[in-house]
Amino acid sequence: MNQADLEVLISEKEIQAKVGELAETITRDYAGQDLLVVGILKGAFIFMADLVRHIRLPVTVDFMDMSSYGSSTRSSGEVRILKDLEKPIEGKHVLIVEDIVDTGLTLNYIAELLRNRSPKSVRICALLDKPSRRKVDIVPDYCGFTIPDHFVVGYGLDYNDQYRNFRDICIVPAEA
Numbered sequence: 560m561n562q563a564d565l566e567v568l569i570s571e572k573e574i575q576a577k578v579g580e581l582a583e584t585i586t587r588d589y590a591g592q593d594l595l596v597v598g599i600l601k602g603a604f605i606f607m608a609d610l611v612r613h614i615r616l617p618v619t620v621d622f623m624d625m626s627s628y629g630s631s632t633r634s635s636g637e638v639r640i641l642k643d644l645e646k647p648i649e650g651k652h653v654l655i656v657e658d659i660v661d662t663g664l665t666l667n668y669i670a671e672l673l674r675n676r677s678p679k680s681v682r683i684c685a686l687l688d689k690p691s692r693r694k695v696d697i698v699p700d701y702c703g704f705t706i707p708d709h710f711v712v713g714y715g716l717d718y719n720d721q722y723r724n725f726r727d728i729c730i731v732p733a734e735a
């Protein structure tokens with residue numbers, strides 16, 4: 560698959576404008592506070608790198624890596640921790656940064672896990688939201704774009720670990 564063969568759902572320009580807006584809101588909401596930004600690997604790495612550079616607060620970053628037992632395009636909701644946070648989060652404001660909320664099972668699991676570690680707060684920032692496929696009641700506190708039920712790649716999102724480097728978010732045809 561070449562990027563030129565795929566339909567662009569959200570252009571690089573639209574993404575960049577939205578990331579700036581999200582960072583503005585986050586900066587306002589956490590004014591005067593320190594923020595720990597937790598990126599969920601691997602899909603959030605590009606979004607997170609852009610987002611934190613626009614946030615004007617004292618920020619630290621950490622990452623978690625989870626594996627889902629689902630197929631490459633469908634989450635099963637069974638989640639295993641491959642990489643945990645490096646430091647305790649007790650008393651900290653935590654912002655989880657995720658590429659996309661689909662069924663919501665992964666984020667629900669991660670948010671619960673982190674809430675049990677006594678942080679001051681836990682909020683979720685997702686670039687994309689596919690609410691039509693939701694299985695648990697979870698709404699991101701900060702959301703870039705609500706999208707229909709397409710499988711998308713680019714800007715960090717993969718299909719079989721490829722296409723993360725596409726600058727736009729593109730739709731993978733159902734037969735791919």
Ligand code: 5GP
Pocket residue numbers: 602632634636657658659660661662663664665666709710711712716717718
């Ligand atoms: P959930 O647990 O919400 O169903 O799944 C979330 C995870 O599934 C995302 O972090 C992402 O890794 C993967 N995912 C869900 N929808 C898509 C999609 O359209 N494209 C890609 N590349 N990954 C997706």
